[in-house]
Amino acid sequence: MFDTVAIIGATGAVGHIMRKLLEDRNFQAKQFRFLASARSAGKTLEFQGKTYTLEELTKDSFAGVELVIASTPDDVAAEFLPSAVEAGAIVIDESGYWRMKPEVALVIPEINPEAALEAKGIIASPNCSTTQMVMALKPLHDASPVKRVIVSTYQATSGAGVAGTSDLLEGSKAYLEGKEHDYQVFPHPIAFNAIPQIGSEKEDGYTSEEMKMVYETRKILGDETIQINPTCVRIPVANCHSETITVETERPISPEEARELFENFPGITVVDDLKNLSYPLPSSSDGSDEVYIGRIRRDISHPNGLSFWCVSDNLRKGAATNAVQIAELLAKHKACT
Numbered sequence: 001m002f003d004t005v006a007i008i009g010a011t012g013a014v015g016h017i018m019r020k021l022l023e024d025r026n027f028q029a030k031q032f033r034f035l036a037s038a039r040s041a042g043k044t045l046e047f048q049g050k051t052y053t054l055e056e057l058t059k060d061s062f063a064g065v066e067l068v069i070a071s072t073p074d075d076v077a078a079e080f081l082p083s084a085v086e087a088g089a090i091v092i093d094e095s096g097y098w099r100m101k102p103e104v105a106l107v108i109p110e111i112n113p114e115a116a117l118e119a120k121g122i123i124a125s126p127n128c129s130t131t132q133m134v135m136a137l138k139p140l141h142d143a144s145p146v147k148r149v150i151v152s153t154y155q156a157t158s159g160a161g162v163a164g165t166s167d168l169l170e171g172s173k174a175y176l177e178g179k180e181h182d183y184q185v186f187p188h189p190i191a192f193n194a195i196p197q198i199g200s201e202k203e204d205g206y207t208s209e210e211m212k213m214v215y216e217t218r219k220i221l222g223d224e225t226i227q228i229n230p231t232c233v234r235i236p237v238a239n240c241h242s243e244t245i246t247v248e249t250e251r252p253i254s255p256e257e258a259r260e261l262f263e264n265f266p267g268i269t270v271v272d273d274l275k276n277l278s279y280p281l282p283s284s285s286d287g288s289d290e291v292y293i294g295r296i297r298r299d300i301s302h303p304n305g306l307s308f309w310c311v312s313d314n315l316r317k318g319a320a321t322n323a324v325q326i327a328e329l330l331a332k333h334k335a336c337t
């Protein structure tokens, strides 16, 4: 069991689910602390039957803290997490800031748990769109190396945090009432729309979200040769990201073989019966820790290609669940050493 565990960003979209998961999974520590910005300091929250007062995060917040689980914007993670490491804490970070630093482990427990156990300092949890795709790629990659991936995402507004959800709800209400809405986080109205830009412009006309899917996938799978062509799109769905994924493998993987590989991989559930209108949906994946896969079929444009549809709760496996699984892994390892 950990001594003191600090949950940073406890008031955010990921932070809310984090607290629920730690309760539901009965994660034990001698002491918990909950931190957020000065805006939230002094407010209270309920956790495991007790009332806690939120503290303001400062560089001096970490004395005696053994484990930090942080879900804050990138700039906050950049500024404050080194102080946690200096104070001797292990840090699990949800933000994008530390993921690609060579000294930082980027971990999905079903795929590379050893990286978490070998890590010193910061362990990063991957980008939400990346996590569900890599979960799907891993069993295929183990059967026959993945050479190329073409992926399009259909990302929920909760991916942009609490403000993203409020933009969807308030923007939809305004749209239906024929009014203007002042959007907080999206570059265009999201109500009744689709926006082919998530993040900022990066190389070759790709966005930051798209390039995360390229670089983070290679790091987690430990294979720099995988070619990935992503298009990330924001859609007016409240929660759960969906993806169309087409994979080219070294040898052909038939839909039947792929189904078996997916079914035998922890954390994946296959929902695939087109005749009976059965496939994963954001509405039926909401609140689940699983990655759902359906519409499994051969790629009719390539002999070594396979296409499928993948849906997962971005706040759960795409964020909080993955971080809690890492924390559980560390706790189990600590108990054995």
Ligand SMILES: NC(=O)C1=CN([C@@H]2O[C@H](COP(=O)(O)OP(=O)(O)OC[C@H]3O[C@@H](n4cnc5c(N)ncnc54)[C@H](OP(=O)(O)O)[C@@H]3O)[C@@H](O)[C@H]2O)C=CC1
Residues within 6 Å of the ligand: 008, 009, 010, 011, 012, 013, 014, 015, 035, 036, 037, 038, 039, 040, 041, 057, 071, 072, 073, 074, 076, 094, 095, 096, 126, 127, 128, 158, 159, 160, 161, 162, 163, 314, 315, 318, 319
């Ligand atoms: N939403 C998603 O699907 C995913 C998000 N992530 C990452 O997780 C992180 C959190 O995202 P999300 O929960 O969606 O974001 P939210 O905007 O919903 O929450 C942000 C959290 O960070 C806190 N915070 C902001 N500024 C500070 C500060 N100066 N000091 C301390 N705490 C601060 C906020 O506290 P306060 O309420 O006081 O402002 C709040 O608790 C981000 O890095 C995001 O990229 C990763 C994967 C998926």
Ligand SMILES: N[C@@H](CC(=O)OP(=O)(O)O)C(=O)O
Residues within 6 Å of the ligand: 094, 095, 096, 126, 127, 128, 155, 156, 158, 159, 160, 198, 209, 212, 314
């Ligand atoms: N950018 C993602 C969610 C997210 O926060 O990703 P990252 O942690 O890589 O910034 C989305 O909007 O759906």
